[in-house]
Amino acid sequence: MTLTRTPIRAAVLTRAGSGLEIQDLHIDEPLPGEVRVRTLAAGLCHSDLHYIDGTLAIELPAVLGHEVVGEIVAVGEAKARHRIGERVVITISPSCGLCSSCVAGRATQCERSGELRQRERPKLTDARGAPVNLLGSIGGFAEELIVRESAVVPIDPAIPAREACLIGCCIATGFGAVVHAAGVSPLDAVAVIGCGGVGVAAIQAAKIAGARIIVAIDVHQAKLDRARSFGASHTLLSTDGLRDELELICPGGVDKSFEAVGSPHTAAQAFEILARNGTATILGLEKPGSRISVDAELLIEGDRKIRGAYMGTNQLPRDIPALISHHRSGALLLDRMVTSRWRFEEINEGFEAMKQADSIRAVIEW
Structure with missing residues (x-):
């Protein structure tokens, strides 16, 4: 044939x-x-x-x-x-x-x-x-x-x-991670590490979900300046003193963090800035064989959690009507x-x- x-x-x-x-x-x-x-x-x-x-x-x-x-x-x-x-x-x-x-x-x-x-x-x-x-x-x-x-x-x-x-991709991943995987609510303080496409989608989702504080974190000031226009309430340059600076905004740490860079360092950082009982959601794609190291004391004594959320754990046939509604309203x-x-x-x-x-x-x- x-x-x-x-x-x-x-x-x-x-x-x-x-x-x-x-x-x-x-x-x-x-x-x-x-x-x-x-x-x-x-x-x-x-x-x-x-x-x-x-x-x-x-x-x-x-x-x-x-x-x-x-x-x-x-x-x-x-x-x-x-x-x-x-x-x-x-x-x-x-x-x-x-x-x-x-x-x-x-x-x-x-x-x-x-x-x-x-x-x-x-x-x-x-x-x-x-x-x-x-x-x-x-x-x-x-x-x-x-x-x-x-x-x-x-x-x-x-x-x-x-x-x-x-x-x-970037909307499904960032938005879904906030809404489906982490279940962000108006009670939560949120941090997003990495303000590219996925990170900006997560920031907007956190705002729509009503998060009380949204901290954008990046190594580029230009991206941080733009993050505010998407809903970030605070911005921080990613430095060695990040944890101390974040403490001034969220004493004790954030309830939910999202890593959208793709490096073991920023993934560990997302875990370290959590408050007790907080959850870090890792979204960045890393090299095969990469390992993320976390402080055992923070994990065990603080009941902190670290998880993935492949493609934002979305179900696009269900999610797209909601995403379109948020887009039409000007929220997305x-x-x-x-x-x-x-x-x-x-x-x-x-x-x-x-x-x-x-x-x-x-x-x-x-």
């Missing part, structure tokens, strides 16, 4: 440390249970950058990108749950809805997520017909992509694509999180821009 494949362009990582190359590839037709999506916009995430610079390993050649919004252009079967023409957000954590984790409401911990990403033939191939790897089985830095139906969530097309794409400032916009062909310039101190999210658009 002859397979029908459509030519597309994609930004391909062929060698760590060398940037991305725009190449002509070929995309397959969607299989039953899948949809093909024309990409409209994609956010540039630090996890993508970690693969580009070699901090994290991935089988090459590969198409990165996972924070995506697009429009469905083909479905794998007539009885598909989604329609051609729908505007959708992509999630990197597809779920089966049937395993014990999914049934318990922990979709991001789906026990079949790896199985759901498997496919009988490659989604993308190069000019020679060789398969091209895809980050998270998505590969959002391409004109089109194929994902499972369970990995897309319809969204209001009135929201600009450059803003809507943020929902699939998606537009102001986009600090630079780039054409697809300028993707490497976009990654350089995201390294700047005042950057929150760089977005590429088609």
Whole structure:
């Protein structure tokens, strides 16, 4: 049987440390249970950058990108749950809805997520017909992509694509960690370490949740100045004297802390600034094999806790209507999180821009 494949362009990582190359590839037709999506916009995430610079390993050649919004252009079967023409957000954590984790409401911990990403033939191939790897089985830095139906969530097309794409990763992670994982309430004093996309989403979520104090912590003053406009009540430069300075704002420490940097040092810092019975939620992606060291006395005698919250423990089909409502009310400032916009062909310039101190999210658009 002859397979029908459509030519597309994609930004391909062929060698760590060398940037991305725009190449002509070929995309397959969607299989039953899948949809093909024309990409409209994609956010540039630090996890993508970690693969580009070699901090994290991935089988090459590969198409990165996972924070995506697009429009469905083909479905794998007539009885598909989604329609051609729908505007959708992509999630990197597809779920089966049937395993014990999914049934318990922990979709991001789906026990079949790896199985759901498997496919009988490659989604993308190069000019020679060789398969091209895809980050998270998505590969959002391409004109089109194929994902499972369970990995897309319809969204209001009135929201600009450059803003809507943020929902699939940095908003889902930062907002979900505050609301779902940590359960922040008006009784809580909160600290957020790292004021990039995920950190700013967490700050806004803490404000919406009514946290009584929100302390933004970063090494860049420019990011701290901007954090106040997103809801931070206090800002602190990350220094060796951080704990003493925080004591002046929150005697005894904060109730909930969120680490959005991705280093063992800041993860330990998030734990050390907790009040008794406090919880530190670690969101930053770290190198494989990294270890976080915590003070045993603070852990045991203070009943302090440290936890993860992969993708904010979100369930996007449930969460997106709430996120959109907060956006429309002006409480969730998606537009102001986009600090630079780039054409697809300028993707490497976009990654350089995201390294700047005042950057929150760089977005590429088609």
